[in-house]
Amino acid sequence: MIVNLLSGDKPRSAVLTALLVLIMICLAGAPFIFDGVRPLDTAARICIFILLVASYDLLLGYGGIVSFAHTMFFGLGAYGVALASTHMGRGFDALLVGSLSGALAAIVLALLIGLFSLRVRAIFFAMITLAVASAVAVLVSQFSGLTGGEDGLTYKIPRVLTSANRMGEFLGTRISGKILNYYLVFTCALILFLLLLRIVNSPFGRVLQAIRENDFRAEAIGYRVVWYRTMATCLSAATAALAGSLFAIWLRYVGPDTTLSFEIMLDILLMVVIGGMGTMYGAVIGATLFILAQTYLQNLMGGASEATAGLPLIPDLLDPDRWLMWLGILFILSVYFFPTGIVGRLREGRSA
C-alpha cells in the first residue's frame, strides 16, 4: 500500500529508505520528540522547503529547465495569504482565498513566462526568469502601500492555530494551536509531495523526461514539447505558491527577504543539486540537510572558529557566517562528481 502511495517510486536503496523513514518519523512526531520552539520551527521549515524544492525538481530534474523565477512563485503564495489575512481579517476563509489566489496568480504568470520564453534557448529562458523575478522583487519592495515594502506584512491567522489556543496535554507535551498549525503544514506538505510523486511517475512525467533527454526526438515522435514544458512550469509554479502559502501560515509574517530574495533561489538550487536532481527524494534529503546545516552547523562552525582564533585566515574561513561558502563548494563538487546527488550516490552504491 505504501508503494502505491509513493506511486511506485521506491527509494531503491536501503540507506535511502532508512534516511527517509527517519526523517518522516522526526517530522511527524516533531512536537513530541523535540523540546522547545526552535526545533519545531526548523521542522516546519523543513516540511515547507521539501515541498518547494520538490516542485523545483519537477522543473529542473525532470523537465531539464533552469529557471530563476521559483522564489517569485513562492512569494506569490506567501503574499496571497498575507494580503488575504490583512484585508479579510483572520479566518480560514482568508487562508483559503489567499492560497488559491496565490496559486492562480502563479499559474498565470508561469503561463505568460512559459509561452513567451520557452520558445527560446535555455540560456535565454534562464536569464529572462532572473530578470522577471528581480523585477517582481523590486516591485514588491517599492509598492509598500500594498505590500508593506521592505518591512513586509504581519497578520493574524485563525486563533485555533495559534499558541493562544490551549488544548491540554498529550504525551508529556503541552498541546496548543501552534502544534495544530504544525500538523496543518506537515499534512499539506506531505499530500502535495505525494501528488508530485504521482505526477512524475505518470505518463506525463515520462514524456517530460523524454523531452529533457532529447526534445527534437520527442517533437518528432509527436509530443508538443512547448505544451508539456508549459504544463510542467505551471504545475511547478502552483506547488511552489502553495508552499509559500504554508510558509505564510506558519510564520505569520512575509517580507521580500524571506520570500523573494535571490538568496533563497540559490538555496533551492543547492538543495536540489546536492540532494539529487530528478529524484524527488533528493528534495527531501537536500532540504533536510540544508536547513539543519543552516540552523545548527553555524553553531559548530562558531565553536571551531573560536578554537582556531590564533591562526591566520582559518577563523575567517570557519566563521559561521561563511557556512554558505562551504555549501557552495559542496555544490560545485556535487555537480562534477555526483551529478545525481546524494540520492543518486546511495542508489548506485546499492547495485554495486
Add this chain to the structure above:
Amino acid sequence: MSEPILTLNNLYTDIAQYHILQGVDLQVPRGQVTMLLGRNGVGKTTTLKTIMGQWTAKSGVILYNGQDMTQMPVSARARAGVGFVPEDMGIFRDLTVEENMILGCTSGPLDPKRKDWLLGAFPALGTFWHSEAGNLSGGQKQMLSIARAMAEERQLYLIDEPTKGLAPAIVSTMAQALRELKAQGASILLVEQNFSVAKALGDTAAVMDDGRVIWNGDMAELATNSDLQERLMGLSMEAH
C-alpha cells in the same frame, strides 16, 4: 614510387549511434589527385572529416607523411600541412573576402605573389575583396573556400564536392586551379560527384560503398570501363 602522403588503415568512425565508416583502407599517392567516389551517404564526407580530425575515429590508423596522426587535434593537423575545403564551404560570412583570405595563412601575412596567382585564378575574389563574404554568390563562395585553403602552401588538400551546383564555366575555373595546385607538388584528395571533372582531374580513384573502400586504382581504368562503373556505383556515370 614514393611513399603515399596519406594512408588510412581500417578506419572506423561512429556518429552518434550510427556506424558510418566500417573499415576504410585508402592510400593517397604523393603529388597526385585522388578522387573519392561513391553514391550519396556512403561515407565520403565522413572520411574527409575523420582525416581532418573533426570526427574522431573509433579505431584504425591515419598515417600522414609517415606520422601517426590519429590522435592529433584538428588545428595541429592543419598546421602539419593539411588543408580542408568542407562541403558547406565554411566561409566566414561576416568577414570580408580579404579577411577570410588572411585567416587562411596561419604562419604570417598573405604572400603577395600567391595572392596575385589566386586572384588571377579567381578574379571575382578581387572584385569583392573588401565586401562581406556573405554577399557572394554560391559559386563565388566556393571559389573563396578553395582559395582560402590555398592561401598558404599546403601538402595535402582535402576537398569536398567543390563543384556542387556550380555553373560549367566556374567548374572549369576550379579545375584549372586544382591542376595548378598539383603542378606545385601538392597532393589532393577530392570528393566529386561530377564524373567528367573527376575523369579530367583524377590520377587515381577510390570508390566507397557502405562505409568501405571497395575499389582503388587508376582513374584511367575506371573511366574507360562503364561496366565497372555500373558495378561499383550502381549506374554508368557517362551520362553526367
Add this chain to the structure above:
Amino acid sequence: MTAAPDHKPTFAALSLSERLDKALPVLLVPLLVVLGFLAIGTPSSWMTLTVSGLAMGMMIFIMASGLTLVFGLMDVINFGHGAFVSVGAFVGVSVLIALGDWTGTASLLLNMSAVFLAVVAAMMVTGIMGWGFERIIVKPVYGAHLKQILVTVGGLIVVEQLIHVVWGPDEIYITRPETLKGAITFAGAAMEKYRLLAVAIGLVLFIAMRMVLRRTKIGLIVRAGVENGPMVEALGYRLRMVFIGVFVAGSALAGLGGVMWGLYQEVITAGMGEKMMVLVFIVAIIGGLGSVEGAFIGALLVGLMQNYVAFLEPKLALVSNIALMTAILMWRPQGMLPVVKAK
C-alpha cells in the same frame, strides 16, 4: 592559363527599407534620448540624466562585453561573471584606499595615477582569477549548458563568500578622488565630473575593442570563431588558447567595470556584482549574444532607460527595462545584432 570568364558581379543596391532596418538599432539610442527629453521637459534635468544614463550604460557595457563575447565564441554562459565585478571593485577600492594620499590631494595627475593603478590592479587580479575560473570551473563543462549554469552559480557563491573572508562582512565606502568630485554646470545642467569621465572611458574602450576585433588578426580569429569555431581550427588555429584569452579578457573587463561602478556608487558590497547581473544579462540579450556592438547599444539604452524612468516614476525603473527587453525580443527574437552562427 585561360582567363576565367568575366562574370559581371552585380550587387543589388539595398532598398531604403533594408538600409533602415540595418541602421535601426543604432538609431534607437538617439531616439530614446529624444523621447526622454519629451518626457522630462526641463532641459537641465534632461541633460543631467542623459549624462548619468550614458555613464551607467558605459559601465554596464564594460561588464557585459566580456560576457557576450565569451558566450558568442565559446558557447559558455558564465553566471559567475558578477563575481569578477565584485572582486574588481574590492581590489580597486583597496588600492585607492592605500593610495589615500594621492586621492586626497587636488592634483589631477596624482588622482588619475591612483585610479589608473587601482584599475590595473583590479584587472590583473580578475584576469588571473578568470584564468583559474576557466580552468577549474568552466572547462570541465564545455557544451553542457545546464551544468554550466549550475557550476558558475556555485562559483559565484563561493567567490562572494571569499570576499567576505578577505575583506570582512561590511560594505566599504569610498570617496572619489578630489579632482573627480563635484560637477560641471553647463547650460544650467549639473553633470558630475566622474560620470563624464566614465562616459569617456567607456567610449575609448568600445573603440579600442572594435579596433582590436576588426583590425588585428587575433580579432579576426575571434570574430571568425564566433561564427564557425570548427572551421577556424581546421585552418590551423588553436581555438582553445583563444577561448582562454577571451575569457581572461572578459573577466578583466568585468573587474574594470566593478572598479568604475564602485566609484560611481561610492560604496561596494560583496553582492554588488550579482546585483548588476540582471541588467548585464538584459543588455547581452537585447544586444544579441556574441555581439560587442549590440551590447554597446543595448547598454546605452538600458542606462538611459533606467535613469529617465527613475526620475519620472522611480518604482518602475527596473520594470521599464524588462519592458524594453520584451519589446526588443518581440521585434528581433535573437537580439538587435545577433551573430549568425554556422550550423
